[in-house]
Amino acid sequence: MSDRVHYRHIADMPGLVLGAAQFSTFSFDRHFHLDYHIGLVTEGVQRQRFGGKTVLVGPGCVSLMPPGEIHDGVSDEAGGYTLKTFRLSPELLGSVAEDVGDGPRVPELPGALLEDAELAAQLARLFDVMRMSGQGGSLAVQSEWLRLLDMLLTRARAIVPQQASGALSPLQWQRVRDYCFAHLSEKITLDALAGICELGRFQFLRQFKQTVGMTPHAWLLRLRLEHACVLLSRSSQTIAEVAQGVGFYDQSHFNRAFRQAFGVAPSGY
Missing domain, CATH: 2.60.120.280 (Regulatory protein AraC)
Known part of the structure; x- marks a missing residue:
């Protein structure tokens, strides 16, 4: 070596x-x-x-x-x-x-x-x-x-862990969904989602998981893939255009995620 x-x-x-x-x-x-x-x-x-x-x-x-x-x-x-x-x-x-x-x-x-x-x-x-x-x-x-x-x-006992913080309110959850639907083709960050709810980033992560039962990333990934199914069924867009339209800027990543979710490549849907 x-x-x-x-x-x-x-x-x-x-x-x-x-x-x-x-x-x-x-x-x-x-x-x-x-x-x-x-x-x-x-x-x-x-x-x-x-x-x-x-x-x-x-x-x-x-x-x-x-x-x-x-x-x-x-x-x-x-x-x-x-x-x-x-x-x-x-x-x-x-x-x-x-x-x-x-x-x-x-x-x-x-x-x-x-x-x-x-x-x-x-x-x-x-x-x-x-x-x-x-x-x-x-x-x-x-x-x-x-x-x-x-x-x-x-x-390392360097911090005192935060206490359980409950779930998002119905209004906070609605704001998150509205924002994600409106910005689906764009990069969506943890900072943005936490800011919408007026929460710290880690507090938002915990409350989102408590509310939805999934992490924000897993939920957003599924939302993008479900919307991709709609576009593949109803439009004449290419697979690359669909991938970009739902926020995937790497088509190979889109193909892998789609196949893992649905058991088939986008071309076979």
Whole structure:
């Protein structure tokens, strides 16, 4: 394994940088950061020392490093290791903590190693999606970002979880439906939907799920596919035009989603 590192700034999420690296011979001397680091070792094992102790970070673990925490990092195996890192500015983490928790805007997050294979795997998948697109503003990504950061900060005892918040009111639910029908061909964001309801983003996610029984992303995806069926049945539009008309700007994504929902490609409907 040769050493290589690649960083990607997420354009619509200021303060977030994704780092993807493979290390074999390179080692981190003792150092610190000015931002928060969430680290995932997906292959191999990294040996890390911080807070007077040495830990082994491997698949199934999530490493947390706050600003100012002195630590190092070196491969613990001859084959090296693969590392994925979310680098969050204090301002970005503070805004997330404000969304998902009941407490200080900037959480007290100590250096820690969490052994949670499910959380690590879900964070790794989100990392791959964000790194591939370079974007973080889609409804699906925004929702998953808040959900996983809530899990992470709760596990690290850095926030007090929000109390159950009930359901959307009939008026709020009507506003959401009206907005989605009116903007179906456009990008619909979590910020926009939460703003319509005059709720915080995470509060909206929880109340929407309580009201509908689906996440906003899953519900909106189904709405788009159902409307696509209507257009395919009643119009002379091409499949590409139908896909764009219901908010899919990638026809292959539309084809996959349609087949998964209905068991047949759009061309066979």
